[in-house]
Amino acid sequence: MAALDADVIKTYVELGLGLGIIAAMAYDPVRDSGLELLDSDHLFTTNITRIAVRRDHYLRGYAYRFIEYCSGALTETVVKNAVAPSRAGEIE
Numbered sequence: 001m002a003a004l005d006a007d008v009i010k011t012y013v014e015l016g017l018g019l020g021i022i023a024a025m026a027y028d029p030v031r032d033s034g035l036e037l038l039d040s041d042h043l044f045t046t047n048i049t050r051i052a053v054r055r056d057h058y059l060r061g062y063a064y065r066f067i068e069y070c071s072g073a074l075t076e077t078v079v080k081n082a083v084a085p086s087r088a089g090e091i092e
Contacts, residue, residue, distance in 0.1 A: 001017065001018070007026075010026075010035060013035060053083050055083050056085050057083070
């Protein structure tokens with residue numbers, strides 16, 4: 001079987017329909033007390049997630065929070081500075 005949602009996968013496993021592979025962040029030791037989390041880092045390569053934003057595009061606060069949630073180093077200030085319009089060619 002295949003499912004895209006971690007909760008669906010965990011439900012299949014809880015029903016005894018096999019084992020499931022989910023991201024560690026989808027495992028909650030309290031809610032998922034009937035399941036066992038096994039370390040599988042040695043089986044999978046590291047995945048890199050990229051977030052792209054357009055220069056000169058207004059981002060709402062929740063977008064900055066999401067970016068910071070993905071990487072604590074990407075604060076709102078860091079992102080704003082990175083996507084600020086290029087000042088090349090301007091006379092100071």
